[in-house]
Amino acid sequence: MTLPVLLALVVGGIAGIAAILHLMGLTTPYRFSNGHDAISAWEREVPERPATGFHLSSDSRASLVTFEGGVGIVWSFGGDTVARLLGDTPPQKTQNGLRFDFPDFGSSALKVRLKETDLDIWMKALEAQ
Amino acid sequence: MTDHLTYPDVVQLAVPFFIIAILVELVWIATKGRGGRYETRDAVTSLIMGAGNVTSGILLGFIAWGFFMVLWEITPLDLGTSWWIVLICFVLDDLRYYWVHRFGHRIRWVWASHVNHHSSQHYNLTTALRQTWTGTFTFMMVVRAPLILVGFHPAMVLFCGGLNLIYQFWIHTEAINRLPRWVEAIMNTPSHHRAHHGRNPRYLDCNYAGVLIIWDKLFGTFVPEQDDDKVDYGLVHNLGTFNPLRIAFHEWVGIYRDMTQRGLTVRERLMYAFAPPGWSHDGSRKSSDELKQAHLRRHPEDKGSAGFS
Ligand SMILES: [Zn+2]
Ligand SMILES: [Zn+2]
Numbered sequence: 001m002t003l004p005v006l007l008a009l010v011v012g013g014i015a016g017i018a019a020i021l022h023l024m025g026l027t028t029p030y031r032f033s034n035g036h037d038a039i040s041a042w043e044r045e046v047p048e049r050p051a052t053g054f055h056l057s058s059d060s061r062a063s064l065v066t067f068e069g070g071v072g073i074v075w076s077f078g079g080d081t082v083a084r085l086l087g088d089t090p091p092q093k094t095q096n097g098l099r100f101d102f103p104d105f106g107s108s109a110l111k112v113r114l115k116e117t118d119l120d121i122w123m124k125a126l127e128a129q
Numbered sequence: 130m131t132d133h134l135t136y137p138d139v140v141q142l143a144v145p146f147f148i149i150a151i152l153v154e155l156v157w158i159a160t161k162g163r164g165g166r167y168e169t170r171d172a173v174t175s176l177i178m179g180a181g182n183v184t185s186g187i188l189l190g191f192i193a194w195g196f197f198m199v200l201w202e203i204t205p206l207d208l209g210t211s212w213w214i215v216l217i218c219f220v221l222d223d224l225r226y227y228w229v230h231r232f233g234h235r236i237r238w239v240w241a242s243h244v245n246h247h248s249s250q251h252y253n254l255t256t257a258l259r260q261t262w263t264g265t266f267t268f269m270m271v272v273r274a275p276l277i278l279v280g281f282h283p284a285m286v287l288f289c290g291g292l293n294l295i296y297q298f299w300i301h302t303e304a305i306n307r308l309p310r311w312v313e314a315i316m317n318t319p320s321h322h323r324a325h326h327g328r329n330p331r332y333l334d335c336n337y338a339g340v341l342i343i344w345d346k347l348f349g350t351f352v353p354e355q356d357d358d359k360v361d362y363g364l365v366h367n368l369g370t371f372n373p374l375r376i377a378f379h380e381w382v383g384i385y386r387d388m389t390q391r392g393l394t395v396r397e398r399l400m401y402a403f404a405p406p407g408w409s410h411d412g413s414r415k416s417s418d419e420l421k422q423a424h425l426r427r428h429p430e431d432k433g434s435a436g437f438s
Contacts, residue, residue, distance in 0.1 A: 001141050003187075010183070013148040014176045017255075018169060020152070024159065027169040045367060048423060075369075079168035080250040082369040106379035107369030 030076040031060045038063035042074045045083035055122055057097070058115045064125055071129045073100060075110055082107070090126065098122065134210060136288035141183065143295050150299065151254045157304050158253075164304035165253045172255040174371045178245060179258030181373060185265070193270040197283035206280030215289070218281045219340075222289040225276060226339035229269045231350065234334050234417075239267045240406045241380035248376055250363040252326055257301035262377040293339045297322070317342045320354045327360040328367075330424035331436035333417035352436040365407075365420060 021027065032038045035054045042051050042065045053066040062075035065083070074083040084102055091098040097114035114122055158165045208214045233243035242261040249256050276286050297317070305319045312318060317338040325336040335352035338345050345351035354360065368376060387401040387409075397410040407416035415423065421437060431437050 001138070001144075006141055006144065006183075009144050009148070010180045013144070014173060014180065017148070017151060017176065018173045020155065021167055021169040021172055024155075024167075026167050044361065047427065077250075077367075077369055078170045078371070079166065080171075080363075080367070082367050084369065102369065104379070105375055105382040106366070108372055108375065110369065 026079070028079075029061060030079050030081060032056060032063055032076070033060070035063070038065065038074055041081040042072065042083050045074070045081070046072065046085070049085075053125075055118070055125055057112045057122075058118050059113045062110070062112045064122055066125060066129075071125060073110070073112075075112070086126070086129070134282045134284045136284050139288065139291035140186075140294055143298070147254070147258065147298060154254050154302060154304055161304075165302060166251055167253055167255070168251060170371045171249055171251050172253070174373060174376065175249055175251075175255040175259035177373050178262070178376060179255075179260055181262045181377065182258075182260035182264075185262045189265040192265055194283065194287075196270055197273065197277055197286070200274055200277040201283055204278045204280060206278070207282070208280035210282065210285065214281070215285060218276065218285050219289040219292065221276055221281075222273070222286055223293060223338075223340045224344060225272050226290070226293055227337050227344035227348070229272050230337040230339065231348075232269065232272075233267075234337065235405050236403055237380070237384060237406050237408070238402050239269060241384055242267045244364065244380045244406075245376055247326060247364055248368050250367060252301060252303055252323060252360070252362045254298065254301055256326070256362075257298045263381065296340045313342075315341060315343060321345075321351075323360045323362075324352055324354040326362050328363050328365050329358055329361050330417075330421045331355070331358055331431070331434070332360060333365070333420060333436075335436060355435060365415075365417075 032041070035056060038054045038056060039051045042054075042063075046067075049067040049070070049072070051065045051067050055064040057063065062073060065072045065074055070085060072083055072085045074081055084100075084104075084107060086100070087103065089101070089103070091100045091112075093099075094111060097112045097119065100110045100112065102110070112122075154165065155167060158167065208218075229239075230243070233239045242263045245261045246256075246259055249259055273286055273290075277283055300317060300319045300322045302319050303323065307313060307320050308316075308318050313320065317336070317340055321336045321338065321342050324332045327333075332352060335350050336342070336345050337350055342351065368379065370376065370379075384402055388398045393401075393410060400408055400410070405416050407414050407419065425432055425437060
């Protein structure tokens, strides 16, 4: 197979499959329907740190999770969820919430949407750790 | 005699087949309402990783090829090109695949490359194409050296390796549950490979097979998929990024950071590169054995069941 043919196939194939998936509605991000959802997503990822509490974000796409001795975050990642323990680095305030930068190279920065009241709750929980 | 032997690059030739098969799986899932899950960014990321893998093969393939040709110059043996030699080559290269894959899960240096294939939380035909960009840097081509030294031509060995990868494409699906018993007994199947992609403690470090599952049975790493322990796909610590660069290099960055920490002995630095994934100098992380033990402390009823013996 010549290089231009291979290139056309690869680029066309990826673009075509992306378009079909999007049109099939498969780009809709995961949302936690309630706190129980967030806790089970947390415990799937971090089973050795059972959750003691949660605070959903305003768009239900992330949740702060408290556990014995610390705090973590679980968030919607495509159609799935990801969780991380939160260390000492505080998040940055943004126009509509908070931005978390993680020390591991395997996570992009995460922006969480928080209304004024939710932001207060999150900040208090983060400071309390 | 066979210095200028050429075989087609089967993986490149298979690209149109890959695209068609993905579309067929999608239609199957959409019409049946079961048999797998697709998500746009996840699938596109997997496809981009696949394209990057082919690109890295084109750019860096000469390193492995050069190494193999040096071995071919050295060896006085030439087994020729008859069909049964190709067949033996295929089976022995499948054994080679088993060990490279096993090293890929048990040596962090090799895992840094292979982790990428396990980084999706989905399991569909696009997951098969989520392949490494950094395979050359693992130096796992040395495992192929014996094959060439006993007289299998490098082009034949690479041809068999390509066929092996193509075989593994179709088993990345939830649309096929179980195949007839004799197939499940001998061949790597969707069911066996689903277990391999599991992050459940039970399924960690099992089913390394490429084409023949017999190697896992022979070397004690076979764990059958359990109907009462649904496979949870992905990594023990799932990635939080669709950025292909982060996916391709995150574990290499992790190795670098761990090795260059202050206050470690030389041995500890080397262990961060070559010990099994999850090793840490201060016990702050868990290896797969420790994860299995921690699971059994939470679920003692699983003791002695598949994957926990
Ligand atoms: Zn693997
Ligand atoms: Zn796989």
